[in-house]
Amino acid sequence: MQWRALVLGLVLLRLGLHGVLWLVFGLGPSMGFYQRFPLSFGFQRLRAPDGPESLALGPAGRPGPPGGPSGPSWLQPPVPGAAAAAAAAAGRRRAPRRPEPGVCGPAHWGYVLGGRGRGRDEYEKRYSGAFPPQLRAQMRDLARGMFVFGYDNYMAHAFPQDELNPIHCRGRGPDRGDPSNLNINDVLGNYSLTLVDALDTLAIMGNSSEFQKAVKLVIDTVSFDKDSTVQVFEATIRVLGSLLSAHRIITDSKQPFGDMTIKDYDNELLHMAHDLAVRLLPAFENTKTGIPYPRVNLKTGVPPDSNNETCTAGAGSLLVEFGILSRLLGDSTFEWVARRAVKALWNLRSNDTGLLGNVVNIQTGRWVGKQSGLGAGLDSFYEYLLKSYILFGEKEDLEMFNAAYRSIQNYLRRGREACNEGEGDPPLYVNVNMFSGQLMNTWIDSLQAFFPGLQVLIGDVEDAICLHAFYYAIWKRYGALPERYNWQLQAPDVLFYPLRPELVESTYLLYQATKNPFYLHVGMDILQSLEKYTKVKCGYATLHHVIDKSKEDRMESFFLSETCKYLYLLFDEENPVHKSGTKYMFTTEGHIVSVDKHLRESPWKEFFSEDGEQDQEGKSVHRPKSPELKVINSSSNCNRVPDERRYSLPLKSVYMRQIDQMVGLI
Numbered sequence: 001m002q003w004r005a006l007v008l009g010l011v012l013l014r015l016g017l018h019g020v021l022w023l024v025f026g027l028g029p030s031m032g033f034y035q036r037f038p039l040s041f042g043f044q045r046l047r048a049p050d051g052p053e054s055l056a057l058g059p060a061g062r063p064g065p066p067g068g069p070s071g072p073s074w075l076q077p078p079v080p081g082a083a084a085a086a087a088a089a090a091g092r093r094r095a096p097r098r099p100e101p102g103v104c105g106p107a108h109w110g111y112v113l114g115g116r117g118r119g120r121d122e123y124e125k126r127y128s129g130a131f132p133p134q135l136r137a138q139m140r141d142l143a144r145g146m147f148v149f150g151y152d153n154y155m156a157h158a159f160p161q162d163e164l165n166p167i168h169c170r171g172r173g174p175d176r177g178d179p180s181n182l183n184i185n186d187v188l189g190n191y192s193l194t195l196v197d198a199l200d201t202l203a204i205m206g207n208s209s210e211f212q213k214a215v216k217l218v219i220d221t222v223s224f225d226k227d228s229t230v231q232v233f234e235a236t237i238r239v240l241g242s243l244l245s246a247h248r249i250i251t252d253s254k255q256p257f258g259d260m261t262i263k264d265y266d267n268e269l270l271h272m273a274h275d276l277a278v279r280l281l282p283a284f285e286n287t288k289t290g291i292p293y294p295r296v297n298l299k300t301g302v303p304p305d306s307n308n309e310t311c312t313a314g315a316g317s318l319l320v321e322f323g324i325l326s327r328l329l330g331d332s333t334f335e336w337v338a339r340r341a342v343k344a345l346w347n348l349r350s351n352d353t354g355l356l357g358n359v360v361n362i363q364t365g366r367w368v369g370k371q372s373g374l375g376a377g378l379d380s381f382y383e384y385l386l387k388s389y390i391l392f393g394e395k396e397d398l399e400m401f402n403a404a405y406r407s408i409q410n411y412l413r414r415g416r417e418a419c420n421e422g423e424g425d426p427p428l429y430v431n432v433n434m435f436s437g438q439l440m441n442t443w444i445d446s447l448q449a450f451f452p453g454l455q456v457l458i459g460d461v462e463d464a465i466c467l468h469a470f471y472y473a474i475w476k477r478y479g480a481l482p483e484r485y486n487w488q489l490q491a492p493d494v495l496f497y498p499l500r501p502e503l504v505e506s507t508y509l510l511y512q513a514t515k516n517p518f519y520l521h522v523g524m525d526i527l528q529s530l531e532k533y534t535k536v537k538c539g540y541a542t543l544h545h546v547i548d549k550s551k552e553d554r555m556e557s558f559f560l561s562e563t564c565k566y567l568y569l570l571f572d573e574e575n576p577v578h579k580s581g582t583k584y585m586f587t588t589e590g591h592i593v594s595v596d597k598h599l600r601e602s603p604w605k606e607f608f609s610e611d612g613e614q615d616q617e618g619k620s621v622h623r624p625k626s627p628e629l630k631v632i633n634s635s636s637n638c639n640r641v642p643d644e645r646r647y648s649l650p651l652k653s654v655y656m657r658q659i660d661q662m663v664g665l666i
Contacts, residue, residue: 073424140571166539186231256580354407373431419466501562562590
């Protein structure tokens, strides 16, 4: 019996010593039975907003065992064929689990961004519960009131000028004294921009009387016969797109938003859109590549001293508006020039990576800016490849988008394969050299926040959830989204916030895809931040500095056209956009367009033939084959697809059908 007592005493002594080591130092050797129930002293253990799974994060928010790679995995170059390698390693590692909607949320990203680890207490209590109908109605009314306050003050103090200066309660037009002030002159054309841009928001909010009044005012007072030099892209998405959207609302036989008809309406908005587009056409002339000049004078055409350099997004994001106009008029000219520009840019992509740069010379086709990313200079190019397919049904557009998305995933996406498990940092999309795929800088810009919404449209909801959480974590930190944020320094690089809508847009689309109340809480946070930090005497002002909240005296037109619209729709569950049975899509400026057979019936198919196409030098153009993408179900709940189907669904049988179905979500 003595030896038994001795053994028992030694075991108890060892247990006691281990207990002291764990409690005092947070370390110590593990005994065999602890390996099945690992302790994580010294690590912040976080739970997602509404899922049972948790993530153990190190002091810098990076999971992984000791001895792993130093520094964020975002700094590490991508591994070629990572997706294939992951599939091959399925026997060695569990397949990624499908997260609950909202997983990989702000609690996680807040820690990665250097904030204090927020665990279950704040985030679970705040976000996991339902969003009461009364609170939803209150937020809907607040969003409507935000729009009304900005719109009414614009009409009272600024109309017929283009923008409202909300601090000094006066209007703003082009900067005639300084033609080089492109920040102003690219956008403002002396054509009552804010009124035109806000037309369909009035309709979506059901304000038929003000919509009818505004349309008549536009018809009676707005002219494009102006000595104004404007950016082709801005004039297209803000003005042309709004005129076409309002025209479609007026002439819709179903009138889902209420009676938006105009007495004796004779297609005036369509004629105005045609007039504007004709004035933009000189941008496409006299370019050796077919890529348009960035600016035109509405009266005289391309300025003699015009710049031969343009950004990819500016030149390649005209197809939706120009295509709609062509198909409504039965005139292929506008769609043809816009499509030619897209193809010209596409043919200039890198043979090695499949990526495009952000600035190109329209005469030589030489890349001046070699940065490839998802933000400024490239964002809406990718967006319009997909949305052009949704609207017009041209398979070539989908093929280009598929190939572009594959290149983005291969070279821009950094971090671990799955958001919620595995080694490395959560996924992030970085800026790289278009030819080598090497990291060019360590910042993201606020325009990139549109990308989760685009991922929703293609069914890649899991990645969308995780990426959205990153931008929302930044918003939570500053009460706004700085124009540039350096993820390595964990600080803004460019400090202003001009009331941009991209984060709101992605929040809205993710809510439509998941119906998770988490996104209603996100929308409420954004609404309250805008009210607290940007509201001034006569409207809402740009934040000059997201930290000290100093302001600039400017309210850009997209605040009414997009930011307020998406916030309103997020909380208005009964809106005709969601209930009418009509499928809608939003342009890059947030203008609503119904998706119907009429726009998919092209009378000039031969112009866009997929066979035998040649480039400007007569060389055959390579067409990418449609890749298989990581596809998930387009159901309103992204949890319902078994894990084993995520990487095996063939494009031909599922993906193209999903694109059509997904339109119904918005």
